[in-house]
Each structure stands twice: as structure tokens, then as C-alpha cells.
Amino acid sequence: SSSHQPYRTGYHFQPPKNWINDPNAPMIYKGIYHLFYQYNPKGAVWGNIVWAHSTSTDLINWTPHEHAIYPSQPFDQYGCWSGSATILPSGKPVILYTGIIDGKNTQVQNLAVPKNLSDPYLREWIKYPKNPLMASNVENQINGSSFRDPTTAWLGHDNIWRVIIGSKYHRKGLAILYRSRDFKKWIKAKHPLHSGKNTGMWECPDFFPVSTAGQNGVDTSIVGPYVKHVLKASLDDTKHEYYTVGTYNTILDRYIPDKGSVESDSGLRYDYGKFYASKTFFDNKTGRRILWGWINESSSVEDDIKKGWAGVQAIPRKIWLEKSGKHLVQWPIVELEKLRVKQVKLPSKILEGGSVIEVSGVTAVQADVEISFEISDFKKAEVFDPSWTDPQQLCIQKGASVKSALGPFGLLALASKDLKEYTAVFFRIFKGQDKHVVLMCSDQSRSSLNEDNDKVTYGAFLNVDPVHEKLSLRSLIDHSIVESFGGGGKTCITARVYPTLAIEEKAHLYAFNYGTENVKMSSLSAWSMKKAHIY
Ligand code: FRU
Numbered sequence: 001s002s003s004h005q006p007y008r009t010g011y012h013f014q015p016p017k018n019w020i021n022d023p024n025a026p027m028i029y030k031g032i033y034h035l036f037y038q039y040n041p042k043g044a045v046w047g048n049i050v051w052a053h054s055t056s057t058d059l060i061n062w063t064p065h066e067h068a069i070y071p072s073q074p075f076d077q078y079g080c081w082s083g084s085a086t087i088l089p090s091g092k093p094v095i096l097y098t099g100i101i102d103g104k105n106t107q108v109q110n111l112a113v114p115k116n117l118s119d120p121y122l123r124e125w126i127k128y129p130k131n132p133l134m135a136s137n138v139e140n141q142i143n144g145s146s147f148r149d150p151t152t153a154w155l156g157h158d159n160i161w162r163v164i165i166g167s168k169y170h171r172k173g174l175a176i177l178y179r180s181r182d183f184k185k186w187i188k189a190k191h192p193l194h195s196g197k198n199t200g201m202w203e204c205p206d207f208f209p210v211s212t213a214g215q216n217g218v219d220t221s222i223v224g225p226y227v228k229h230v231l232k233a234s235l236d237d238t239k240h241e242y243y244t245v246g247t248y249n250t251i252l253d254r255y256i257p258d259k260g261s262v263e264s265d266s267g268l269r270y271d272y273g274k275f276y277a278s279k280t281f282f283d284n285k286t287g288r289r290i291l292w293g294w295i296n297e298s299s300s301v302e303d304d305i306k307k308g309w310a311g312v313q314a315i316p317r318k319i320w321l322e323k324s325g326k327h328l329v330q331w332p333i334v335e336l337e338k339l340r341v342k343q344v345k346l347p348s349k350i351l352e353g354g355s356v357i358e359v360s361g362v363t364a365v366q367a368d369v370e371i372s373f374e375i376s377d378f379k380k381a382e383v384f385d386p387s388w389t390d391p392q393q394l395c396i397q398k399g400a401s402v403k404s405a406l407g408p409f410g411l412l413a414l415a416s417k418d419l420k421e422y423t424a425v426f427f428r429i430f431k432g433q434d435k436h437v438v439l440m441c442s443d444q445s446r447s448s449l450n451e452d453n454d455k456v457t458y459g460a461f462l463n464v465d466p467v468h469e470k471l472s473l474r475s476l477i478d479h480s481i482v483e484s485f486g487g488g489g490k491t492c493i494t495a496r497v498y499p500t501l502a503i504e505e506k507a508h509l510y511a512f513n514y515g516t517e518n519v520k521m522s523s524l525s526a527w528s529m530k531k532a533h534i535y
Helices: 301-307 334-339 391-397
Strands: 018-029 032-040 050-056 063-069 080-087 093-100 107-114 125-127 161-169 172-180 186-188 194-196 202-211 227-235 240-249 254-257 276-283 288-295 317-321 328-332 340-346 349-351 355-358 366-374 409-415 423-431 436-443 458-462 471-478 481-486 491-496 508-513 519-529
Touching: 018 050, 018 093, 018 276, 018 288, 032 063, 032 080, 032 288, 063 125, 080 107, 080 276, 172 202, 172 227, 194 254, 202 240, 202 276, 202 317, 227 254, 227 276, 240 276, 328 481, 334 340, 334 366, 349 355, 349 508, 366 409, 366 508, 391 436, 391 458, 409 471, 423 471, 423 481, 436 481, 436 491, 458 491, 508 519
Parallel strands: 018 080
Antiparallel strands: 018 032, 032 050, 050 063, 080 093, 093 107, 107 125, 161 172, 161 202, 172 186, 172 194, 202 227, 227 240, 240 254, 276 288, 288 317, 317 328, 340 519, 349 519, 355 508, 366 471, 366 519, 409 423, 409 508, 423 436, 436 458, 471 481, 481 491
């Protein structure tokens, strides 16, 4: 029962038990959405990896199927690791995935095709008998234990397919490029599509075009004047993902990030909390590009084993290029809103310095909340020190209990009545050189009385001008998840938390302003969320 399992989610994707990691080969086929994912059928820790499979008509409610791809052949008998789907021009989907061929984690790339194209659920997959298609050997300089996670392939105007595989050469992260005329015989290009100095291994790369003319997605092979390209890498060393926005030079077959765009440290992240091994796909039914990402636990391995499961998938996000062209914007897919019930709306209200107000009438443990703030007087804003280049450190130093003039203000999610436990998601506004600086934080330090959890605080800057725009925050609260979107999705932070008091009906939701100056809460809407059908 839920009292024994207070951390299981109500509307985020997870199987009934065991370990999950990366989303694999997301796609839409004959109107059905497919999600495959890395799964351990035998326990709550990583291992014995197969591809589990579920399908959906709305990306929220799911039907599980038999495992789609599992070790069975010399080219994958030690594991079936991550990969991607490509829809061929004929409409036929194919999958490229990484096979583990020995006890030393040697990695190769394999092809699998549907057994029966008239089955919209694509329940059975046939492995191409001439696998592997790509492998390390004496000539190609590939490091065979760092060679994995093929992307969706794209087709050039020369009718040649391209795909990239994550890798490294010493400390240099690589997006190794392969080309093929028939999707079967693949030849490694002399140079990678792109590489990153001193980043370590690039896992789960993703490479896709984004439109410069609005929020619609574009299919993966599209090139031309109205698109830019995005390259994302998941860095094994830090378990953080970085993306850059740039140009795909089809003549050189190289990706060139825009100036100031880098894969590490100060680079851009889809999510500044827990979010890894993500992958996008183009949804040709609705014209969206949709992002899936894995949210790992922040609990101890012992606790994971005790509860019998680990890992969930983030709510799928629509993803597009912001109008500046400098970064992406993400927003939970609209289908999620079908789960909203019992809207609670608070009237616009001044939140005086030091105030906390409860949002009652909502199932605070399983909710969707949108709040926005307006600031009219910036005179007292704390001056921003230009040496503060690391927003996470800034959020760690200036947590929810540290007052300044403008902030912290935001939400206390999964809070106990006495505020012994809460997860604080908030903003803080500073006076910068020529503009204001907005910091967004997710402070987990008081999220649980259980000290075995990783309760580190997350933070990022938010590209919003608070003088001319409202500051908005949306949080998806789901038992042990607080998935937050600042500024309409310009900055996202996902946290895992494990309250001991603020569980089930004992969880509360508050809006707060612990700054010394007043801020106006211009709107607040909260919905209780129905449970999704997931298995
Ligand atoms: C990323 C990853 C991938 C690999 C898979 C194995 O989380 O390590 O690089 O293919 O997980 O489960």
C-alpha cells in the first residue's frame, strides 16, 4: 500500500518494481507513442540490462508490453544498452542500440527491425543477423569500452545516412560520426561530428534541428536557413548533461557550436537538477519535438533495495528554441493537463516580507502548481557580485532561510504542517551591472529528516528581465519528485526528495516570501493530479 511506498509516483512514468535508467528509442508509429527504457528485470540496482517497452496514445497513460530487446546473441549477450529509433522514408521504424559482447563491457552497435509492421504496438523486434554494424578494431582507434548510445540517424541530401555514437579519446569527449547508404553497412568518418576537450566520456548524445521561427519541432533530417542545430551530451564523469546551440555544416559534416556555447561547466543544461541520458524525438502527429529524460534516485542504494525500485522518467517536455536563439525552452506536454482536477485559484495578493501562505484544498503530494510574481520596487535589491559565476554554489550559500531584499520567494512543496520538512523552490533577484540577475533555486536541505539522502541544493540563472516581465514558476509535485519550470520553461530544475512527515495527506503546499521587501503574487493556480495509468 502507499503507506509502505510513500515515494512511488502518481503520474511520472515508472514500472511496478526494479531499476530503470535511460529512455530509449522514443517514437510515434501509426499514431502510437513508444517508450523503451533500460531496465533490470532482477532488482533495484543497475544490471542485467534489457529494453522494457510501453506504448501510449497520450504520452501520459501507458500499456506495458513484453521486453522488446534483450540479450540473446553473441553481439549483445552481456547487455542491451541505450539506442534510438529512426523512421525510414518508407515509414518503417528501425532501432540502433549498443550491444555488450563480453565481460569487459566491449561495446558494438546493432540494428533491430520490427517483426510485423502492421502491429502498431511493434511488440516483436528482429535483430539483424549480420550484427554488429559498428565495432572497434585495430584501424579505427575506437576505445571499445567507451563506444555507445547511437542517436536517431539523419539523411543527407546526398541520400547518405549519418548517425553519431558517444565516445571518448583519453579525456576528449567524442560524437563519432558514421555514414551509410543502406542503414546496414556503416563507415566511420575520419573526424567526429564534434568533440569536447577534457569532458570525459559523452554518453547518450542527441543531435537535432530546431526551428528559428517558433515553437514547432522539425524532423531530424531537416537542414537549411530556418533551423539551427542542437548537440547534447551526457557527461559520464559528473552525470550532468550539456547542450549547445549551433550550426550543422553539411559540407564539412561538422557541427559548430555558436560562440560562447560550451559542453561543460558553464554550459547550458536541460535541467539543473536530476535529469540524465535524455533523448528527443519528432512527433509528426502534433509537430512537436519532445524530450524524455531519466530521473535517478537521491536515496541510498540500501533504501532503493528496501523499496524495491529505483528511477523514473521525467514528464515528457515539448522543446523549442527561445526567440534569442541562444537557448532552448521546455514545457510539460499539454496532455498532462488532462490529469488536473479541483483547481484552486488564489487571488492576486501582496506577499509581505517574511510571509507564508498555505494553498489548501489541493492534494499537495500529487499536484501541478503555477505561480507568478511581480516586483515593482527594485531599489533595495542586493548587489550582484560578478565573481558569483556558479549559480548552484550561490543557491547553496543563500538557501531558503537566507533573507535578502528581493527573495527568496516561491513555493514550499512537500512540506510538513510544522515546516520541519519542505522542498523550497524559489527566486532571488540581484542588481547586476546593467540589468537584474534572477537566480532560481531548488533547496532540498530540509526535504527530509532522513539524513541518508543526497539533499544537495540545485540552482541556475534565469534569463528573465523582472522589470518588464512577471516571474513565473510551475512545479510538478509527485510524492518524491519536484520538477520545476522557471520563466515558462527557460530554466528547469528537477529534485528527488523523501519526506518522512510530509507524505500522503500529511503533505502541504505553501507560497512564501522570506525576503524583507514585499512582492506581489499576481496569480496562483494549483491542481490536484489524478493518477495516470502506467502499468
Ligand atoms: C547512461 C548509460 C548509457 C548506457 C546505458 C547502460 O545512463 O550509461 O551510456 O548505454 O546507460 O544502461
